[in-house]
Amino acid sequence: MDSSLHKHYHDDEFDPKGLVDTYFCDENFPLIDEGVEFPLKKLHETFLSGRVRGDTLIDISTGPTVYHLLSASDFFKEIIVLEFTEPNILEFEKWLRKDPGAADWSYAAKALCDLEGNREEWQVKEDKVRRAVKQVVKWDVSKDNPLEPVVLPQVDCVISFWCLHVISRDKEAYRSNLRKFASLLNIGGHLLLFGAFNMTYYMIGEHKFFFLSCDEKFLREVLRDAGFVVENMDVLPSKMGCDLVDCEHLVYIIARKEREV
Known part of the structure; x- marks a missing residue:
């Protein structure tokens, strides 16, 4: 199927509950270890190391997802x-x-608590996220200033899951959107970026949605051009256990903002 015919995440009819129920909350999903357990483990390791810290974090990810905030x-x-x-x-x-x-989101909360060695605390973990979330704000992709009229201060960390691939119709749009994400960060702040290599679509129900395909060379280049230094890049080959996605590799990047552009 021509990728130009795929639906687009933010423009076409989109079922947010269908997305999270399919990919992130069903422990029987064939790729649950890649889509949930791999990100949970990497974020757990990153935060526990002390290399990424601060007072305020911005999350700008695909769908109404929670697991990466735990x-x-x-x-x-x-x-x-x-x-x-x-x-x-x-x-x-x-x-x-x-x-x-x-x-x-109990599956993800329990999985994280297993990593931390206290499975019984999963509900406490979820409630801690609820208390920490101070604002939910719309990011309008169609605007030059996507937050208008809201003004936010620059923060210490931005987490972004998958969304640069799904909101960007081409690689120039990816560059532009990444720079807008970078503007949310203080100098010295970190972008924790999850994405995929050589993936072109994902399914929600019977609908096939667009996913911008890219490779490692492109990601390193656009991050550098947006003012980042890549401190770490982890790549996980996908098992390709189902036809809901056509992903070859998952990627997790820790990038530090070193300059404004």
Whole structure:
């Protein structure tokens, strides 16, 4: 199928609950170890090392996802969540309020607590995230200033899961969006970036959505051009256990912002 015919995350009909239920909350999902356990482990190791720290963290990721904030809430006093669509905001806020029908993130919370050696504390972990989230703000991809009219101070850390691939229609758009993400960070702050190599789509129900394909050379180049130094890059070959995605490798990057551009 021509990738130009794929639906787009922020422009077309998109089911945020369907995304999280399929890829992140179902322990029977064939790639749950890649999509949830690998990121949990890497973030746990990163924060525990002490190399990434500060007071405030911004999350700007695909869908109303929570699992990557479970570790962050132990190391940052405040979390600001940026979402791309109103349905995403509503779905995330349902989880914050513990509304009936909200996404069930217990699998991820228990997995992280297993890493930390205390599985019984998973509900405490979730509630800590709820207390840490101070704002949920819309990031409008169509605007030159995506946060307008909201003004946020630069922060110490930005986490971004998958979204640069799904909101960027081509590599120039990826460059532009990455620079906007970089503007959220203090000099010396860190971008914790999850993405994939050579992936072109992901499925939600019967709908196939666009995912911008790129390789390691491109990611290193655009990060450098956006003012970052790559401190660490971990690449995990995908087992390709299902036809919901066509990912070859997952990638986790720790990048430090060294200059404004």
